[in-house]
Amino acid sequence: MSIDLTAGATNAAPKTAAKAAPRVLPEDGIVDPIAIEIAVSGSRPVDLTHTERVLAAAQILAAGGGASTIAARLYVSGSTARALAHQARKAGAPGDVRAA
Numbered sequence: 425m426s427i428d429l430t431a432g433a434t435n436a437a438p439k440t441a442a443k444a445a446p447r448v449l450p451e452d453g454i455v456d457p458i459a460i461e462i463a464v465s466g467s468r469p470v471d472l473t474h475t476e477r478v479l480a481a482a483q484i485l486a487a488g489g490g491a492s493t494i495a496a497r498l499y500v501s502g503s504t505a506r507a508l509a510h511q512a513r514k515a516g517a518p519g520d521v522r523a524a
Contacts, residue, residue: 446499447471455479466497481505482512 446469455476462470463480464487472480481494489497495505 445469448477449473451475463498469499472498477508478511478515481508482515485509485512 446463449471451473455473459470459472460476460480460483462468463472463476464483477498477500480498484494484497491502491505491509494500494508495502498505498508500508
């Protein structure tokens with residue numbers, strides 16, 4: 425018995441899963457510096473608590489980035505990026521959580 429694996433195959437590009445925006449996790453009292461580092465690098469979306477998002481925004485600002493960099497690296501909208509930047513500046517959040 426043979427099975428034709430090409431039956432129904434098309435030359436269309438394979439469908440890829442839509443890139444999901446990272447979620448805001450509930451506050452748990454734990455700051456994950458590795459998750460923040462991944463977020464700051466922008467290498468991939470990562471779920472963060474609100475506090476971790478503000479700390480990541482602070483690191484991006486400390487490195488000379490702005491709201492557009494925050495938006496791109498944290499995978500958030502421009503308005504969310506501006507709000508995070510404002511909160512980071514207002515709180516005087518340290519740019520490097522390891523220095524605290």
